[in-house]
Every structure is written in C-alpha cells, then in structure tokens.
Amino acid sequence: MTIIADGGSTKCDWILLDEKGEQVLKTRTRGLNPAVIPQEELFIRIKENSELPTLFEVASRVDFYGAGCGTDTPREVLTEVLETLFTKAKISVKEDLMAAVYAATTEPGIVCILGTGSNSCYFDGEKIYTPVPSLGFTLMDEASGNYFGKRLIRDYYYKRMPEQLAKEFEARFDLDADVIKQNLYQEPNPNTYLASFAEFIFTSHEVNGYFYKLISEGMIRFIDYRIMCYKEAQTVPIHFIGSIAHFSIDIIRDCMKRYHLDLGNVIRRPIDGLLEYYRNHVLKVAESSS
Numbered sequence: 001m002t003i004i005a006d007g008g009s010t011k012c013d014w015i016l017l018d019e020k021g022e023q024v025l026k027t028r029t030r031g032l033n034p035a036v037i038p039q040e041e042l043f044i045r046i047k048e049n050s051e052l053p054t055l056f057e058v059a060s061r062v063d064f065y066g067a068g069c070g071t072d073t074p075r076e077v078l079t080e081v082l083e084t085l086f087t088k089a090k091i092s093v094k095e096d097l098m099a100a101v102y103a104a105t106t107e108p109g110i111v112c113i114l115g116t117g118s119n120s121c122y123f124d125g126e127k128i129y130t131p132v133p134s135l136g137f138t139l140m141d142e143a144s145g146n147y148f149g150k151r152l153i154r155d156y157y158y159k160r161m162p163e164q165l166a167k168e169f170e171a172r173f174d175l176d177a178d179v180i181k182q183n184l185y186q187e188p189n190p191n192t193y194l195a196s197f198a199e200f201i202f203t204s205h206e207v208n209g210y211f212y213k214l215i216s217e218g219m220i221r222f223i224d225y226r227i228m229c230y231k232e233a234q235t236v237p238i239h240f241i242g243s244i245a246h247f248s249i250d251i252i253r254d255c256m257k258r259y260h261l262d263l264g265n266v267i268r269r270p271i272d273g274l275l276e277y278y279r280n281h282v283l284k285v286a287e288s289s290s
Contacts, residue, residue: 001016001017001018001019001024001055001058001059001060001061002016002017002059002060002061002062002063002278002283003015003016003017003055003059003061003062003063003086003089004017004063004064004065004271004274004275004278005032005062005063005064005065005066006065006066006096006099006269006270006271006274007031007032007033007064007065007066007067007096008031008033008066008067008096008115008116008117009031009033009036009037009067009068009115009116009117009189009191009192009195010030010031010115010116010145010192010195011028011029011030011031012028012029012030012031012032012045012066013026013027013028013269013271014026014027014028014029014049014052015271015274015275016055016059017275017278017279017283019283020283021278021279021283023275025051025055027049027051027052028049029045029046029048029049029052030045030048031045031067031116031189031192032045032046032066032078033066033067033068033074033189033191034066034068034069034074034075034077034078034081035067035068035069035071035074035136036068036136036188036189036190036191037188037189038188039077039080039081041188042077042078042081043081043084043085046081046085047085052085055086056085056086056087057087057088058088059086059088059089060088060089060090061089061090061092062082062086062089062090062091062092063092063094064078064082064091064092064093064094065094065095065096065098065099065274066078066093066094066095066096067095067096067115067116067117069093069094069095069096070095070097070119070130070133070134071133075093075094075095078093079091079093096113096119096270097111097113097119097120097121097128097130098128099270099271099274100112100113100121100239100241100270101121101123101128102270102273102274102277103241103267103270103271103272103273103274103277104239104241104264104265104267104270104273105123105237105239105264105265106125106277106281107125107237108122108123108124108125108232108236109122109123109236109237109238109239109264110122110123110227110230110232110233110236110237110238110239111123111128111239111240111241112222112226112227112238112239112240112241112245113240113241113242113245114143114144114222114240114241114242114243114244114245114248115144115145115195115241115242115243115244115245116144116145116146116191116192116195117134117136117137117141117144117145117146117191118134118140118141118142118143118144118147118222118226118242118244119134119226120132120222120226120227120230122230122232122236131229131230132225132226132229136191137190137191137194140225141191142218142221142222142225142226143215143218143219143221143222143244143248144195144244145194145195145196145198145243145244146191146192146194146195146198147218148195148197148198148201148214148215148218148244149193149194149195149196149197149198150194151214151218152169152197152198152200152201152214153175153180153194153197155214156169156170156175161210162208162210165208165210168200169200172200173197173200198244201214201215202243202244202247202248212251215248215251216251216254216255219248219251219252219255220255220258223255223256223259223261227259227261228259233259233261234259234260234261234262236262237262237263237264237265238256238261238262238263238264239264239265239266239267240252240263240264240265240266240267241266241267241270242268242270243268245266245267245268246266246267246268249266252266
C-alpha cells in the first residue's frame, strides 16, 4: 500500500492508496516542517494521530512532500523519522513544490505556493527549477500567511490599522507585547504563530480598502521577486496552490494584469490533485511494469 503525504508548517494531509489506486484512508496531522520543528516533535505529531500507527508495518511506500524539505539537512531528518516509524516502507521525501506541480499541471508553467509560507518554481514539463532558493519566513515568504500576520501586527502597533478594525483585531487575538514576543522568540513554530493572524483578513465579511491594499502589496512583492525572476513568466500560465491563494484569487488576478501574466489553476489543497496524479501516472506506471 502507498501513502502520499502533503505537509506544511500548519498541517499535513495523508492518503493511503491500495494497489489499484483506491483511497483507503485520509487523515491529517499537525504540520511537519523539519526546518522549524525538532525531530522529537516530528515523532510526536505523527504518533498522536490515531490512524497512522496502524500503518507503520503495513505501508510499502511513503512519498512525503513537505515544506522545509528543499535542502538536505531537514530532508534527512524527516527521512530518518519516517524510516523509523514505517519499518517496511520505501521512503521518499521531497519538497512541497513537487506536490504543488503534480497537483497543478503536467504542462510547462510556473507554480507558486501561498500558504503558511510561500515559494515558486518553473516546471518545464519534466523537471522543476528554483533559481531563487527559499530562505524561509524570516527573510522571504512574501504574500504568505506569516507575511500577512507580520504586517497586521506591525500595523496594529504602529497605529496604521483603521480604528474599527484595530478594535476587532484586539478583541480576537491576545496582542499583549509580552505574549507576542514569547511566541516569536521562545516558543516553537513562530511562522505558524504569525500565520494564525492572517485569518483575520480572510474570514472578514468583505475585503475593505485596508485589506485590499495589504493583500495587493504582498502580491506585488511576490510577483516581483518570485514570478518575474523567470524569463518564461509571460509565456506560460502561473498556477497557485494554498489557502492564501484560494481566498485571494480576485486580487491575484488584478495584480497579474499589470504584468500581463496568465493566471492558471488555483488550488486550495494540493493533496486532491496529487491523488489524481498518482492514479493517472505513478501507480499506472508501476502496474504496467510489474
């Protein structure tokens, strides 16, 4: 049996497929980003799920696509965790950009992730290219959940947030300076903590002028740094993956018009597209070769 997993910093979706590609199980754990989560905590988060331990000695293959898995060290950390738990499975750990590509397209295009963090790559139909590596939530991650979370907190403290919105913001979150600093500098997963504030934008009844400006500025920065860096940007579709992209689609479309860019697919949860890719490509190939 094959397990495919799509893991971000906030959550991770797992699907178990039988030999025919039929879904046997779908479940979710907390985020499993090995670049920001200690190895011991990775074990805890997988084991605390009531369903996954029943698969530890059953799964023959685990393909994990995750945030933070684009460089060797965190990828090796997570591989060791999965090999320890899934004792009879062949383990593959790849960056989340690969899952985003498989979910979005089989044709050449630029694929972008806008979730807790952000990233992009160019897919030529066979391979992905990332000329600008992601340095994470501290230095990069334009237009991501944690980017907007930072903006909201700063605007609140600098009193740049409209007064009525500021009242709603402080009623919804604990904005005590000591609490914020504790979560940012003493607690694990500060990127997920920052991203939690972004829901204030996307759960409002309407996109007011302040929110529109906030999202637009983030998107323009993302386009400038993460899309226009590709020479193919104006000749191939631009696909987006993630919750931030899903809730911002109209603003994304408006921003892209300025650059004469072609908006492709916008997918909230890549795991569903990834499932179809496995059924149509990976498992069929394995079946035909057996």
